[in-house]
Amino acid sequence: MHKKLLTFVLILGLVMSAGLAQAQKKYYFPERGANWKTQSPQRFKIDAQKLQAAVDFAKANEYSGARDLRIAIAKGFLREPFHKISGPTKKRGGPAGMILKNGYVVAQWGDTKRVDMTFSVTKSYLSTVAALAMDARLIRSVDDKVGDYVWDGKFDGTHNSKITWRHLLNQSSDWYGELWGGYDWADRPPRKGGIDDWKRRKLHEPGAHFKYNDVRVNLLAYSLLQVWRKPLPQVIKEKVMDPIGASSTWRWYGYKNSWINVDGSMMQSVSGGGHSGGGLFISTEDHARFGLLFLNDGRWNDKQIFSPKWIKMATTPSKANVNYGFMWWLNKKGPRHWEGVSEDIYYAAGFGGNFIIVDKAHDLVIVTRWLEPRKIGEMVKKVVSAF
Numbered sequence: 001m002h003k004k005l006l007t008f009v010l011i012l013g014l015v016m017s018a019g020l021a022q023a024q025k026k027y028y029f030p031e032r033g034a035n036w037k038t039q040s041p042q043r044f045k046i047d048a049q050k051l052q053a054a055v056d057f058a059k060a061n062e063y064s065g066a067r068d069l070r071i072a073i074a075k076g077f078l079r080e081p082f083h084k085i086s087g088p089t090k091k092r093g094g095p096a097g098m099i100l101k102n103g104y105v106v107a108q109w110g111d112t113k114r115v116d117m118t119f120s121v122t123k124s125y126l127s128t129v130a131a132l133a134m135d136a137r138l139i140r141s142v143d144d145k146v147g148d149y150v151w152d153g154k155f156d157g158t159h160n161s162k163i164t165w166r167h168l169l170n171q172s173s174d175w176y177g178e179l180w181g182g183y184d185w186a187d188r189p190p191r192k193g194g195i196d197d198w199k200r201r202k203l204h205e206p207g208a209h210f211k212y213n214d215v216r217v218n219l220l221a222y223s224l225l226q227v228w229r230k231p232l233p234q235v236i237k238e239k240v241m242d243p244i245g246a247s248s249t250w251r252w253y254g255y256k257n258s259w260i261n262v263d264g265s266m267m268q269s270v271s272g273g274g275h276s277g278g279g280l281f282i283s284t285e286d287h288a289r290f291g292l293l294f295l296n297d298g299r300w301n302d303k304q305i306f307s308p309k310w311i312k313m314a315t316t317p318s319k320a321n322v323n324y325g326f327m328w329w330l331n332k333k334g335p336r337h338w339e340g341v342s343e344d345i346y347y348a349a350g351f352g353g354n355f356i357i358v359d360k361a362h363d364l365v366i367v368t369r370w371l372e373p374r375k376i377g378e379m380v381k382k383v384v385s386a387f
Contacts, residue, residue, distance in 0.1 A: 027292065027363070028103035029301045032245035036285065039104040041386070046106060050386035051099070055107050058379050062095045063353040063370040069117055069274070076351060077275065081186045081195055086255035087271060087278025092116050092352070097368035098288045099383060100295075112284040115249050116369060119350030120273040122252070122280040123217055125290070127169060127327035129224050129232050131298075131310040132239050138227045142166040142313070142326075150226045154179075154219065159203050167206045168220040169326040170318035174204040175216050180258045180269075182215045182276065210321035217272035217327075218258075225260070231267050244293050244300045246286045253278040272327075274351065284367050291356045291365035315346045338377030341384055349376075362387050 030036045041048040065072035069089045077083045096110025133139045139149070142165045147155030155161055160175055167173035176184050185198040188211075221232060228235050233252040241250065254270040255278055261267075271278040293300055297308040314326035322334040331338050331345040338345075347357040353371035357364075357380055366383060368376070 026102060027296050029292065030103070030245060030289070033247075036105050039101070039106055041106050044101050044106065046101065047386040051107055051383065054379055054382035054386065055097070055099075055109050057375070057382055058097055058368050058371050059095050059109055061372045061375045061379070063372050065352055067092050069352070072352060073274065073277070079189065081189070082183070083186070083276070085277040086180065086257065087253050087274070087276060089274070089277045090117055090281060092370060095368075095370050096284045097366070098284055100288055100292060100365040102363045103292055110284070110369070115251075115281050115283050117274045118280050118282055118287070118354045119275070119352060121287070121348040121350035121354050121356060122274070123272045123327040124348035124356065125236060125252075125280055126217070126221055126224070126232070126272045127314060128240060128306065129228075129236055130165065130169060130220070130326070131306045131314070132235060133224060133227055134310065135307050139165060142169065146223050150223045154222075159206070162206045164206070168216065168223065170210070170320065170324055171212055171216065172207050172210050172318055172320040173216055174206060174209055174211065175219060176203060179215055179219055179222065180255050182218070184213060184215045187213045187215045208320060210318065210324060214271070214273055214275040218269070221272055222269045225262065225267065225269050229262055232270050240293070240305055241286070243303055243305055244289045246289055247283060250280065250282040250286050252280050284369055287356050287367045288365060291358055291367060294358050295360060295363065295365050338380060340381045341377065345380070359384070
């Protein structure tokens with residue numbers, strides 16, 4: 001009896017191990033510097049004509065803003081009082097993109113190796129630095145108050161002292177103050193009223209109100225720098241970008257005045273986007289690697305980069321906005337819902353039409369650069385219709 005039970009357990013173990021190995025082999029992961037393997041759409045029973053139509057659509061609907069991004073930024077944020085460009089910028093290229101199925105390239109267009117600004121797609125990388133801090137137990141819980149970790153005055157006061165990491169991650173903190181010369185109230189101000197109204201606005205309870213606000217995102221970056229005690233680009237390079245085989249061409253910048261003394265060394269606090277310059281400068285191919293990492297639940301080949309629990313947390317709608325998680329946009333039924341596309345899709349999005357889309361149901365990653373932003377839902381619908 002005992003021998004039969006032991007045999008059963010051994011067989012079960014082998015079956016489970018084989019199943020795990022098979023699951024890990026489901027996706028192809030390109031090695032660093034290798035030519036990314038391609039497969040024909042037909043290999044995956046994808047309608048090649050429909051897929052090409054989606055690519056043609058992306059190429060034909062280039063972002064209408066200037067290729068000189070200093071001009072595009074200035075025009076895009078013209079309404080903001082005292083707005084200025086404080087970080088580096090770079091003239092952009094033309095439309096580019098990649099579509100991955102099971103990790104293989106089934107379509108691509110434009111210069112996929114060109115390094116460009118990516119604006120608020122940077123926020124999804126910043127969110128991942130928070131995931132790494134959770135795994136390292138540098139942050140015990142996303143519901144801890146940030147002021148327990150960052151006690152230099154930025155989280156003092158009745159309102160700001162209530163703010164948790166969760167509130168910063170889902171942009172519902174309503175933090176008020178100034179950082180690197182930027183004021184919370186001056187970032188994307190309301191359409192109505194003027195400076196006096198914006199300055200004297202009524203504060204919302206943390207967690208109750210969503211507001212897309214780069215000053216507060218930069219505050220998250222600053223707070224994570226205080227926790228890690230080393231530059232965030234170094235953290236993500238060592239723990240994410242190098243393990244997934246990213247190139248050496250990407251850069252992550254802050255502002256000219258966002259340098260602080262950390263344990264006797266001057267370090268730059270990076271920005272969460274290119275709103276005032278800076279942010280992540282990166283290629284389409286490196287974006288695709290990052291998207292593939294998320295598609296595979298935070299695992300690259302046989303190495304778990306961060307806890308898969310984080311993706312569940314990061315893609316759960318916040319109470320303040322059904323379409324937003326931890327700096328990832330969600331395609332739930334709400335103001336930003338893409339009709340005809342699964343609600344399970346989630347994506348990173350940045351000014352000028354920069355996107356990383358993760359579609360687990362189809363084992364799909366879409367990266368598109370410089371697509372007219374209002375066209376993204378239609379473009380993704382065209383891709384999905386090919387399956």
